[in-house]
Each structure stands twice: as C-alpha cells, then as structure tokens.
Amino acid sequence: MDTYELVVPCHFGLEAVTKREIYDLGYEITRVEDGRVTFAGDAEAICRANIFLRSAERVLLQVGRFRATTFDELFEGIKALPWEDYIPKDGKFWVKKASSIKSKLFSPSDIQSIAKKAMVERLKNVYRLNWFPEDGAPYPVRIFLLKDEVMVTLDTSGDSLHKRGYRLMTSKAPLTxxxxxxxxxxxxxxxxxxxxxxxxxxxxxxxxxxxxxxxxAPGMNRQFxxxxxxxxxxxxxxxxxxxxxxxxxxxxxxxxxxxxxxxxxxxxxxxxxxxxxxxxxxxxxxxxxxxxxxxxxxxxxxxxxxxxxxxxxxxxxxxxxxxxxxxxxxxxxxxxxxxxxxxxxxxxxxxxxxxxxxxxxxxxxxxxxxxxxxxxxxxxxxxxxxxxxxxxxx
Known part of the structure; x- marks a missing residue:
C-alpha cells in the first residue's frame, strides 16, 4: 500500500495535542509547523485519522511542495506534480482554497486559476484528452503558500472535522x-x-x-x-x-x-x-x-x-x-x-x-x-x- 505525507491542520498553539493524538494512533510525525502536523501514513491512515482525531481540523494528502516566486514557476511546479496518481479520467477536480502568507504570490483567485490550468495541462498529456467530463468523484485541492514555499494538497475530509454531526443548535458564541x-x-x-x-x-x-x-471516535457518524x-x-x-x-x-x-x-x-x-x-x-x-x-x-x-x-x-x-x-x-x-x-x-x-x-x-x-x-x-x-x-x- 502506498505511503503518503498526510497534513493535519489544527488550532494554532495546540499542535502538541494533535501530535500526541497522531502518535497514539501509531504513526510517525515527519514535520510540525504552526497550525499543522504532518505524518506518514497509508490509505488506512487516511480513514483512521479522519475518524479518530479529535483536535484536527481536516486531513490533507500532500501532493507536493516546491518554491515559487512567479506565476510561471507556480504553473510549472503544479504541472510537474503526478496528478494522474490521484485523479482518474472522470475525476472532478478544482482548487477549493488557496492561501498566501509572506509570499510574493498573494492573490488567492489567481493562484486558484493558474493551478487549475496547470493540472488540466498535465492530465491532458497523460490521459490524451482535450476535455474532461469531471462527472466522477470529487478531488478538492487546497494550496498553501508560506514564505514562497508552495504546499499542494488534496482534501480527504470535505466538511471540517469539527462538524461531528451532533451540534445542530448552537449558542451565541459557540466553541468548535x-x-x-x-x-x-x-x-x-x-x-x-x-x-x-x-x-x-x-x-x-x-x-x-x-x-x-x-x-x-468523533468521526464515526459522518461522511468524508x-x-x-x-x-x-x-x-x-x-x-x-x-x-x-x-x-x-x-x-x-x-x-x-x-x-x-x-x-x-x-x-x-x-x-x-x-x-x-x-x-x-x-x-x-x-x-x-x-x-x-x-x-x-x-x-x-x-x-x-x-x-x-x-x-x-x-x-x-x-x-x-x-x-x-x-x-x-x-x-x-x-x-x-x-x-x-x-x-x-x-x-x-x-x-x-x-x-x-x-x-x-x-x-x-x-x-x-x-x-x-x-x-x-x-x-x-x-x-x-x-x-x-x-x-x-x-
């Protein structure tokens, strides 16, 4: 079974709690950054992380990381990633969210648009298609830029993991x-x-x-x-x-x-x-x-x-x-x-x-x-x- 880099965003300042949870599930931490913890895991780890982690906001599958200071570099970096390993011919793919902190590329909408074009260009060449039906399973992409380093991920969770499914009614200032x-x-x-x-x-x-x-387990009564x-x-x-x-x-x-x-x-x-x-x-x-x-x-x-x-x-x-x-x-x-x-x-x-x-x-x-x-x-x-x-x- 393939091993992935799985990135778990969490509340800023509470990385140690998420880190301990991941260790308790039996996985190896590979990186800890402000507001997220990365660990190595297979397909089963994606299921277990989504269902068992209490402090995680979502579980992201890292497709790649690279540096980019221009939109050309961003395009080429996205295009170089092996999207065909993740997205089938009929897959529905789009850049759900892009965020940029302390980076030369700072426009989320431009980042989203260029990344989608680069993905299409890559998959056109691999699948020998000029047009994609995108009527299959959804593959939402999330891109994060921090100090010109681009992290490209697929969102395995969908709705944020704080949505356990039990809280339909909330008070004025709810805590997630x-x-x-x-x-x-x-x-x-x-x-x-x-x-x-x-x-x-x-x-x-x-x-x-x-x-x-x-x-x-907090995620046992919801879908991903x-x-x-x-x-x-x-x-x-x-x-x-x-x-x-x-x-x-x-x-x-x-x-x-x-x-x-x-x-x-x-x-x-x-x-x-x-x-x-x-x-x-x-x-x-x-x-x-x-x-x-x-x-x-x-x-x-x-x-x-x-x-x-x-x-x-x-x-x-x-x-x-x-x-x-x-x-x-x-x-x-x-x-x-x-x-x-x-x-x-x-x-x-x-x-x-x-x-x-x-x-x-x-x-x-x-x-x-x-x-x-x-x-x-x-x-x-x-x-x-x-x-x-x-x-x-x-």
Whole structure:
C-alpha cells in the first residue's frame, strides 16, 4: 500500500495535542509547523485519522511542495506534480482554497486559476484528452503558500472535522468541537474526576468530555470526501475503521460530567445535542447560574467558555460575572479551573493570577486559556475514593 505525507491542520498553539493524538494512533510525525502536523501514513491512515482525531481540523494528502516566486514557476511546479496518481479520467477536480502568507504570490483567485490550468495541462498529456467530463468523484485541492514555499494538497475530509454531526443548535458564541476537545486534552482531567462547565451553551465541553471518556471516535457518524476515492482507498477500509471505532467504545463507563447554563432554552438545546452524540446518559444538564456553582466532592475540574463581552452592551456585566466565577471557584475545595476567554481583566476579577496562561485564537478572536491548578489527590485518597464509589454503585 502506498505511503503518503498526510497534513493535519489544527488550532494554532495546540499542535502538541494533535501530535500526541497522531502518535497514539501509531504513526510517525515527519514535520510540525504552526497550525499543522504532518505524518506518514497509508490509505488506512487516511480513514483512521479522519475518524479518530479529535483536535484536527481536516486531513490533507500532500501532493507536493516546491518554491515559487512567479506565476510561471507556480504553473510549472503544479504541472510537474503526478496528478494522474490521484485523479482518474472522470475525476472532478478544482482548487477549493488557496492561501498566501509572506509570499510574493498573494492573490488567492489567481493562484486558484493558474493551478487549475496547470493540472488540466498535465492530465491532458497523460490521459490524451482535450476535455474532461469531471462527472466522477470529487478531488478538492487546497494550496498553501508560506514564505514562497508552495504546499499542494488534496482534501480527504470535505466538511471540517469539527462538524461531528451532533451540534445542530448552537449558542451565541459557540466553541468548535475540535477546539473544545483539544483544550480538554490539554488539561490533566481524566474520566474518574468530576467535570463541570457552568457556561455550557450548546454543550460542547461536556459532550466532548463524555465522548473522550467513553472512547467514542468523533468521526464515526459522518461522511468524508475520500470515501468516494475508490481508486486510492478501498471501501472496505472505511468499514473496517468504523468497526474498530465501535469495538473501542466503552458503553458502560461511569462518569460525573455536568453542564449548567442560566438560559433554559440553551440547556434544552445542549441536551438534544448530547442525545445526537450518544452521550446524553453521561451528562447532567441543569439550568443554573454560575453564582450557584458548588460541589461537596474534592479535586474536580471546571472547564468552561464564559461570555467574552464581544458586544459593547455586554462588557458592562463582565466585572460582576467574573467576580462570581472567582467566588464560586474559591468555594470549591481543591478544584482546578480551566477557562478560555478574550476578557483581559479575567484574572483581576477572579481574584488570583492563573498558574498558566496560553494564547489561543478562537476563530478570529484572540483568546486566553487560563489555567488555575488545584492540588492532585494523593494515591491513597484516590484509591479510597474509588472504593467508596464502587460500593455506592453496588
């Protein structure tokens, strides 16, 4: 089976999370750049990466890399690539997206147009055709220019991988599923610890946490463009990968994951989303204000995405809101708080400085992932807690 360079775009600043996921799938990392990780893999790896990776935005198959500072160089570079190894005679091919950063060639529309002409020129010579029907499987191309280096890829995913298929209803400022999963994996939370999101919105943090706990592959209930590439990936590989995902699920997991929101309609939508994700039985959703957040158990986690106040009229409410977050957290004995927000006075009103702070872009919004770390439970206490919980369940 052929080996490809597979490029996985991810959230800028969270490359280490995606890298760890790829290692855990058993593949070799060949390159790490800002916002993407490249690894070597075969056709099966394309299936497994799309279905199993939680933090990846999409999975791209690299066709080639070269330098280009003129449109002539771009044309010749694209034309020199072995497109016939990927696109059959009836394949539908087009440049879905082109982006350019710090490069002499900066017009996306011109890059797209020239690249398509170069692909046609190459395939005309190989297939001895003057016209292509393009009525077969789709082969969308994505081209990235960075400092005059051109990376040419085929998009195996189609819709972005954050579209798991469960979130039909969203709140005002939703966090993407991929970003939520990556942030959870950045924390030391494990499925045997309590997790509460007091601003759950559409339920993304609790749902992604429940899917992680139950080992539910994020892509097992959706489709991918490369499923139609029968010339490159046998259909059976997709069936085998879904079967692998089903075998790895832990349907009997016991967890304590809770999602609160002050808006009853939002809580209702979160429940519906959780139901579609198959994890509604693992999450307790409730209409509740952050000021009412309290819990008798120790060593829990608050992982949340509170309001940022992006609209001017909402900014006035933020000092009081973040003060309430700080007061609620102060009342949680030995808990940890992980919070993504663009509000720069967050630490001031919470009442303490974060132990760690990481800059992360949520879409085009510059946000900060504040990490307030509680103590770790002792091994003896952990063992005792688990014994008590087992007895309670019997």
């Amino acid at each position: 599923e991929t970003l939520a999963a990556a942030l959870i994996m950045l924390t030391p939370w494990k499925k045997d610890r309590i997790l509460v999101d007091p601003f759950c919105g559409s339920g993304t943090f609790p749902i992604e946490a429940a899917m992680i706990a139950a080992n539910i 463009t490369a499923e139609q590439w029968k010339n490159l990936i046998p259909k059976q590989l997709w069936y085998d990968t879904v079967e692998e995902a089903q075998d790895l699920m832990d349907a009997d997991i016991q967890v304590d994951i809770q999602g609160y929101d002050i808006d009853a309609e939002v809580v209702k939508a979160a429940r519906e989303n959780a139901k579609r994700a198959g994890v509604d039985h693992l999450i307790h959703f409730q209409q509740r204000a952050v000021a009412d957040l309290h819990h008798p158990k120790k060593y829990g986690f608050v992982i949340t995405n509170p309001p940022y106040g992006e609209r001017l009229e909402e900014k006035e409410d933020l000092p009081e809101l973040y003060t309430q977050i700080g007061q609620a957290y102060a009342g949680l004995d030995s808990w940890s708080l992980y919070m993504i927000t663009s509000y720069e006075d967050a630490e001031r009103y919470i009442g303490r400085k974060a132990d760690k702070n990481r800059k992360i872009y949520n879409g085009m919004i510059k946000t900060y992932f504040y990490q307030f770390m509680g103590p770790k439970p002792s091994k003896r206490r952990e063992t005792a807690e688990k014994t008590i919980e087992r007895k309670e369940q019997q």
